[in-house]
Amino acid sequence: MSNRQKLKIDENRLREINNFLLSDDNPLVTNLLDLIEKYGGVNEINRKAREARKLDNLLAKLDTKNSPYIKDLQWLQEQRNNDAFITIPDYQQKILGDKAKSTKFDDSFAVTLEISACQYFPWLIAEAEQSIEKGELMPGRFIRVRKMAEQTADNDVIAFAAGMQITGSSYVETLDTKGTYPGPDGAPVNVHLGGPATITGY
Template identity: 55%
Template sequence: MNLREKLLIDNRRVMEINDFLMNPDNRLINDVLEIIDKYGGVDEINRRAKEARRIDNLLAKLEKVNPSYVKDIEWLIEQRDKGTYITIDEYRRRVLGEKAEDMDFKEDYAVTLEISACQYFPFFMTEAKQALEKKELMPGRYIRVRNMKEQEKDGDLLAMTAAMQAIGASWCETLDTKGTDGSNIHLGGPETITGYFGGVGEPNDYPLRWLDEFLYYNTNYGVKQVLNVNPGTILVGYMLHKLGVDVEFKISVY
């Protein structure tokens, strides 16, 4: 046996995993499927999420919660449609001068500008106006770790989701069921790194709470990408993807 062959996964081990997943008495799988069924099944979840993510639907909801934010989104769309923001080529010429015309840029290694974390919509609008005024590049990715219920109540969640659709950016939300509510005994003490990086100490029911919370915001607000901070939610996230739910997640720490 050569060295590479030692990496081969024995078919017997694969069968053991499949037997585990297909076992009708598997409590985890049964609970996951039950929560998915609660939201209407895979196809209905994807349909509702797509509808919820439409700008017109987001703005209609936002009008009832925080009308001033609607005007901000409309302004953002107007600037986008007018092409008032600086382009990549224009930015290169602004920074490098005439030599930019003769330079060969490796687009395969393009950098994504990210703001982490962008907690409040007014801050995002300040950034959008500054980028326009100072001819700066507008970031194309935003990480958010604000309390979900709080931003749902004041309209920030609706506004940020609409803004992301308007400018074509990607964004990631952090759900409230991340274990920092006192449930994970390792967080906040000497073993904090263990709790953050390994998810050790996360109660067994939290991945299911996380799934329920994600599907709520997915089907009602179109949230597609969320932060995963422990093995349980990562496993459930993979299951969602395998089952056909249009989900993305960022494996990170909180």
């Protein structure tokens, strides 16, 4: 049997970590806290984030930029409001037929249908169209891997965020710090690929 005590963190190690984080002589933490305060503190930053990701505000931003994605988002809203997407019970009935009524489904084993990666907003609309046409489940999670400069230039990042608000899906935006892009020699620019910088980027 495994020795659970091996999982215990030595109190001296925890004290060292706390001393490092709380030290006034730590420029790393001090600069980070100064940066947070520069933008109003944690609560204000989170408030602005919640406000910015409201659907009405996202659509308004796209409208001011004359985005061609507005019509697609309006269509997506209509499909959601009209219950055009297949429900879980209806999908179970479609796959299992009469057996669906007598089958007990254990939600503790539920999985999330994920698309990785969905680089461009039009792909989301194509997925929605196919889901409706073929009676397929709409994915509940999307992973995005695209350069930030590109998707902010064409407002794709705003449109996708709005689409996620409409469908109720969760999503991940991959930051450029992950370092998977090839350098001049063809190798990833992040020589520590798989390390902290990569995890932070994701």
